[in-house]
Amino acid sequence: MVMIEIANYAMLRRHVGARRAETLTSDIVATLTAMEPSIDARAAGRDRVELEIAAESRGALDDLLADFGTLFAEPLTFDAEPYLVEVTLGAAAAAAGECDEVRLLEEAEHALAEARSERRAVVRDATRTSATIDRIALARELPAAIQNNELFLQYQPKLHVRQHKVGSLEALIRWRHPVRGLVLPGDFIPLAEQSRDIGPLTLWTIRQVIEDQRRLAEAGFDLRVFINIAGVLLTDTAFVRQACALIEASGATMGFEITETSVIRDPQSAIAHLNVFADIGIVIAIDDYGAGLSSLAYLKQLPARELKIDKLFVTQLTSSNRDPLIVRSTIDLAHALEMEVVAEGVETPAALALLSVMGCDMVQGFLISRPVCLDAIITFLREQAKGTRTIEPSAMIQQLRRGWVRG
Numbered sequence: 215m216v217m218i219e220i221a222n223y224a225m226l227r228r229h230v231g232a233r234r235a236e237t238l239t240s241d242i243v244a245t246l247t248a249m250e251p252s253i254d255a256r257a258a259g260r261d262r263v264e265l266e267i268a269a270e271s272r273g274a275l276d277d278l279l280a281d282f283g284t285l286f287a288e289p290l291t292f293d294a295e296p297y298l299v300e301v302t303l304g305a306a307a308a309a310a311g312e313c314d315e316v317r318l319l320e321e322a323e324h325a326l327a328e329a330r331s332e333r334r335a336v337v338r339d340a341t342r343t344s345a346t347i348d349r350i351a352l353a354r355e356l357p358a359a360i361q362n363n364e365l366f367l368q369y370q371p372k373l374h375v376r377q378h379k380v381g382s383l384e385a386l387i388r389w390r391h392p393v394r395g396l397v398l399p400g401d402f403i404p405l406a407e408q409s410r411d412i413g414p415l416t417l418w419t420i421r422q423v424i425e426d427q428r429r430l431a432e433a434g435f436d437l438r439v440f441i442n443i444a445g446v447l448l449t450d451t452a453f454v455r456q457a458c459a460l461i462e463a464s465g466a467t468m469g470f471e472i473t474e475t476s477v478i479r480d481p482q483s484a485i486a487h488l489n490v491f492a493d494i495g496i497v498i499a500i501d502d503y504g505a506g507l508s509s510l511a512y513l514k515q516l517p518a519r520e521l522k523i524d525k526l527f528v529t530q531l532t533s534s535n536r537d538p539l540i541v542r543s544t545i546d547l548a549h550a551l552e553m554e555v556v557a558e559g560v561e562t563p564a565a566l567a568l569l570s571v572m573g574c575d576m577v578q579g580f581l582i583s584r585p586v587c588l589d590a591i592i593t594f595l596r597e598q599a600k601g602t603r604t605i606e607p608s609a610m611i612q613q614l615r616r617g618w619v620r621g
Contacts, residue, residue: 215306215322215340216265216275218242218282219330222300223261224533230292239263241292242299249285250278264322275307279335302326303335328398333580352397353405356389360411360418364390367422368585369439371594372556372576375569380595381576382438382469385423386585387415403444412444413453420457424464426588433592440469440499445476448484454491462494469497471522477512485515492517499556504544514551521548525559525579532564542572549573 227235239257246255254266269275289296304326306318321340329336367385374381389397406412423439447453461468477484488498499520504527523544530537548555557569560579
């Protein structure tokens with residue numbers, strides 16, 4: 215089962231019109247079946263196509279996905295006009311008789327969600343028992359993974375918009391499993407929260423950040439590093455005590471990213487512990503703002519100095535009428551509460567330019583850098599210091615600023 219989602223549907227709709235946009239998937243189905251008559255393709259909504267494929271091997275599926283990538287790399291013709299269709303590919307594969315249709319569909323949905331996040335085609339194994347075994351096995355193997363150094367960190371920079379330099383880093387945890395290969399956070403972080411391994415996992419992360427921050431300092435870069443803190447830990451007094459002891463003893467400059475929903479579970483305890491963190495110099499950032507039920511009642515009580523706008527709004531910034539208004543009002547609100555604003559998911563110069571005009575303080579996303587290892591981050595910072603790596607769409611910013619003022 216392969217799912218193809220039109221990633222730039224909103225932009226295409228603006229060009230071809232709402233009525234014509236409703237039939238784009240039918241055109242894509244016709245194009246795909248003409249390319250490979252053996253596939254069973256169907257439109258599954260205005261921006262999604264589903265394909266059922268029978269192949270002799272998994273390699274044949276990989277070859278077909280590569281062909282799809284080549285196809286969509288070139289403009290497709292609609293009504294005699296060429297349009298570049300950006301797609302997200304997610305697929306699920308299983309040997310014949312090893313998976314029912316519902317299971318295959320569910321795994322393809324999960325693959326599509328991962329593909330959106332990773333910005334690459336994702337294929338998941340959908341054999342009848344693999345998912346259950348994987349969850350049980352991963353939960354059982356995680357404590358040993360922490361002890362055996364199977365975990366590692368990648369870092370994604372946050373770029374200061376006006377200064378055009380990296381202001382801080384976010385640490386993102388990965389698991390290099392000896393058998394399964396790379397295991398992404400979405401597959402094991404929820405298990406860690408359920409099994410109570412999230413405390414040791416986060417303490418490992420803090421220790422590793424402290425060590426990596428020393429290497430950054432030796433290379434001449436003094437940057438604050440942010441890590442994600444699960445909501446369950448905000449009410450864990452033992453974790454709070456251990457985390458504070460590690461950070462105070464090391465002198466590390468660190469930030470904790472938390473979501474508002476994590477505070478809602480036990481506001482009194484969570485806010486008290488967040489104040490403990492803030493008192494020892496840890497910068498509190500509110501992550502994924504706008505993705506859930508954001509509450510001004512809690513927002514004003516949190517000792518937060520940074521607010522991160524969820525990428526859900528940022529990725530549609532230049533192709534939506536409402537999202538720019540939401541982002542601009544959020545920036546103004548955060549500034550009124552004396553918080554800096556970070557926009558997540560910045561992938562285009564146009565989005566960066568518009569955020570600059572709106573007064574956003576920092577940006578984070580694939581336009582600046584994907585999450586990379588520490589050595590690559592040090593190289594990135596050195597190149598930026600030398601001026602060989604710049605991200606400064608000045609002309610675009612000036613043009614948008616004039617348009618914004620006139621509007």
